[in-house]
Amino acid sequence: MTKNTTSPLAFLSGAQAALTFLTRVPAGRALPSPAALQWAPAWFPVIGYALGFVASLVFVALDGAGHWVAAAAAIAVLALLTGAFHEDGLADTADALGGAWDREKLFVILKDSRIGSFGATALILAFLLRTAALAKLGPQAITGLLLGQTLSRMTPLLLMSTLPYVSPAANARSQPVASVRLPQLIFATCAATLVCSLLLLLGFVTMPPLLLVLALAVAAAILCGWRFYVRAGGITGDFLGATQQVTDVVILVALAASS
Numbered sequence: 001m002t003k004n005t006t007s008p009l010a011f012l013s014g015a016q017a018a019l020t021f022l023t024r025v026p027a028g029r030a031l032p033s034p035a036a037l038q039w040a041p042a043w044f045p046v047i048g049y050a051l052g053f054v055a056s057l058v059f060v061a062l063d064g065a066g067h068w069v070a071a072a073a074a075i076a077v078l079a080l081l082t083g084a085f086h087e088d089g090l091a092d093t094a095d096a097l098g099g100a101w102d103r104e105k106l107f108v109i110l111k112d113s114r115i116g117s118f119g120a121t122a123l124i125l126a127f128l129l130r131t132a133a134l135a136k137l138g139p140q141a142i143t144g145l146l147l148g149q150t151l152s153r154m155t156p157l158l159l160m161s162t163l164p165y166v167s168p169a170a171n172a173r174s175q176p177v178a179s180v181r182l183p184q185l186i187f188a189t190c191a192a193t194l195v196c197s198l199l200l201l202l203g204f205v206t207m208p209p210l211l212l213v214l215a216l217a218v219a220a221a222i223l224c225g226w227r228f229y230v231r232a233g234g235i236t237g238d239f240l241g242a243t244q245q246v247t248d249v250v251i252l253v254a255l256a257a258s259s
Helices: 008-022 034-065 067-082 085-099 103-111 117-160 182-201 207-232 237-258
Strands: none
Touching: 008 034, 034 067, 034 117, 034 182, 067 085, 067 117, 085 103, 085 117, 085 237, 103 207, 117 182, 117 207, 117 237, 182 207, 207 237
16 A cells, blocks of 8 residues: 555545545535545445434424325435435346346446336335335434444445455446455444444444344345355446445344334
8 A cells, every 4th residue: 555545634535535426415626536535435434424314304304294204305315415326226236137147248237327127126125115114213213314324334345345346447437446455444344333332322222223233234235245246256336336225225124123
């Protein structure tokens, strides 16, 4: 690792790079440096927590209109803030895994911007499950949004640190941030752990459901990674987006079931 990638400036610039990469929130006109992009994944759980916090405010503000209305609005705001970045990855992944019989065809489908029947079904199911789970949680939806958005930005890092990035060079838009090294992984893990600890200490969640959520989120990420490796030999940007969506669904459903 070069001196530039280990400097405090590169570390702090990684937060801006992560915000630019994961959201549509204005974060300056300057393009992130390569060193900042390398540090961007370390900040993914932090950006996820911020997104969950904003969505929580929306849920609380609209809860008087009913849990379902508040839940749908919170999910809509998340999609607006991120530009449906991860939803796009989920749709492309579902179409590719569902419609391709070989590795070459899989990458052709991933490149296609159109949404097919598998992708549309995956998007509808993810939206319904997330909305229904938040509605079921009611006032505890705040916990679901904070945990879900934080941990679902952590699980892709597990795949990024263990699996090769296999998108063709012409389509490798996520490659600059797709390789996670130990320092980035440690910082991201500490950030996610801090969020979980604060929610635990403040009484937003108790230990049994928290442990259940953590176990299921990791299991979901491992299952996704295994499937991606079997079908494609590694990960792509779309696969990482799909992993975020899948683990968010798993987290919210698990919390709703244990509430």
